[in-house]
Amino acid sequence: MGKERKTIGVLTSGGDAPGMNAAVRAVVRMGINRGFSVVGIRRGYSGLLANDMDDMDLRSVSDILQRGGTVLYSSRCPEFSEQRNIKKAVENCRKAGIDALVTIGGDGTFRGALDLCREGLPCIGLPGTIDNDISSSEYTIGFDTAVNTVVQMVDRVRDTSQSHDRCSVIEVMGRHAGHIALYAGIACGALAVLVPEIEFTIERDVVAKMVSSLRQGKQNFIVMVAEGVGHAPAIAEQIESLTGIDTNAVVLGYVQRGGSPTARERVIASQMGHHAVELIEQGIGKRVVVFRGGKVVDLDIEEALAMHKGIDMDLYRVANDISI
Numbered sequence: 001m002g003k004e005r006k007t008i009g010v011l012t013s014g015g016d017a018p019g020m021n022a023a024v025r026a027v028v029r030m031g032i033n034r035g036f037s038v039v040g041i042r043r044g045y046s047g048l049l050a051n052d053m054d055d056m057d058l059r060s061v062s063d064i065l066q067r068g069g070t071v072l073y074s075s076r077c078p079e080f081s082e083q084r085n086i087k088k089a090v091e092n093c094r095k096a097g098i099d100a101l102v103t104i105g106g107d108g109t110f111r112g113a114l115d116l117c118r119e120g121l122p123c124i125g126l127p128g129t130i131d132n133d134i135s136s137s138e139y140t141i142g143f144d145t146a147v148n149t150v151v152q153m154v155d156r157v158r159d160t161s162q163s164h165d166r167c168s169v170i171e172v173m174g175r176h177a178g179h180i181a182l183y184a185g186i187a188c189g190a191l192a193v194l195v196p197e198i199e200f201t202i203e204r205d206v207v208a209k210m211v212s213s214l215r216q217g218k219q220n221f222i223v224m225v226a227e228g229v230g231h232a233p234a235i236a237e238q239i240e241s242l243t244g245i246d247t248n249a250v251v252l253g254y255v256q257r258g259g260s261p262t263a264r265e266r267v268i269a270s271q272m273g274h275h276a277v278e279l280i281e282q283g284i285g286k287r288v289v290v291f292r293g294g295k296v297v298d299l300d301i302e303e304a305l306a307m308h309k310g311i312d313m314d315l316y317r318v319a320n321d322i323s324i
């Protein structure tokens with residue numbers, strides 16, 4: 001006979017993202033309110049392999065809604081691509097009495113969740129990554145805060161850049177995705193936005209535009225680059241040597257991953273955590289909870305992973321058409 005009270009495991013994995021705590025809190029509170037026990041697993045899939053987990057109660061998620069990072073810690077766990085480790089993780093869950101798992105992370109985390117489902121552990125994935133590179137979701141937990149952080153930082157850089165008639169090349173996160181660069185580029189009035197999804201040349205897409213802007217009387221510039229296209233210092237050097245304009249480089253780095261989540265982040269993360277528990281309650285697994293058409297909905301993990309998002313070309317046109 002099965003045990004009376006079922007148990008949900010929850011973990012955060014991959015790069016941390018502001019709003020992950022809000023999602024964890026929603027899973028724990030909603031889970032307990034619906035009669036589940038909830039176990040928090042530390043450091044993502046590494047914790048699952050190491051049996052690093054503890055019971056959570058309503059109070060263990062107090063005072064975390066407004067905090068960046070993740071109270072469950074996170075990790076990258078390369079050994080999780082080995083089948084024997086997937087089996088070990090499922091076995092550890094069985095021993096710990098975990099009936100279903102909520103995994104909060106990016107595309108890699110979803111792939112791990114799919115492998116766990118295939119080994120018989122029902123999983124629900126929540127999109128938590130500042131990169132906004134989950135194809136099936138228009139929005140990922142962490143993106144809004146990261147973009148707002150970039151905007152605040154670049155506004156400051158612009159003040160000094162303007163005072164000295166300089167060009168500033170800003171490198172933002174996004175190893176394979178240019179969403180942060182594109183959104184922040186528009187919000188900061190960048191002259192050019194360089195992203196890994198779209199081919200560019202410095203001569204055509206930056207220098208030619210600068211020359212034409214100089215003719216209009218503009219003397220300071222912001223160039224936004226996603227880290228996936230190359231390093232800001234090298235790009236700055238190239239721009240300076242081609243234009244003669246004093247050009248500096250600012251690599252924003254990990255400052256983008258921290259900080260208190262925005263209200264939007266907190267609300268959507270709470271909705272997503274709530275939705276995940278509703279699915280588990282109905283005995284549904286192998287799903288991801290995503291944001292589509294302005295609503296929180298769910299999709300099959302496999303179908304979600306097969307989708308392709310790419311960069312928003314309408315936004316890219318906006319960025320180019322209104323920049324001088």
Ligand SMILES: Nc1ncnc2c1ncn2[C@@H]1O[C@H](COP(=O)(O)OP(=O)(O)OP(=O)(O)O)[C@@H](O)[C@H]1O
Pocket residue numbers: 013014015016045075076077078079080081105106107108109110111112113115128129130131
């Ligand atoms: N193909 C895969 N099969 C099984 N597990 C995987 C796979 N890819 C990634 N994982 C697991 O998921 C973890 C997180 O993946 P990854 O490091 O790519 O970050 P992510 O979830 O995509 O988040 P982000 O890109 O925001 O940092 C990996 O460390 C690994 O444990």
Ligand SMILES: O=P(O)(O)OC[C@H]1O[C@](O)(CO)[C@@H](O)[C@@H]1O
Pocket residue numbers: 014015016076129130131173174175227257
């Ligand atoms: O250095 P880490 O923590 O492995 O992660 C860096 C990467 O993580 C991301 O921030 C996504 O979380 C990428 O944009 C970035 O390239």
Ligand SMILES: [Mg+2]
Pocket residue numbers: 014106107108129131133
């Ligand atoms: Mg990823």
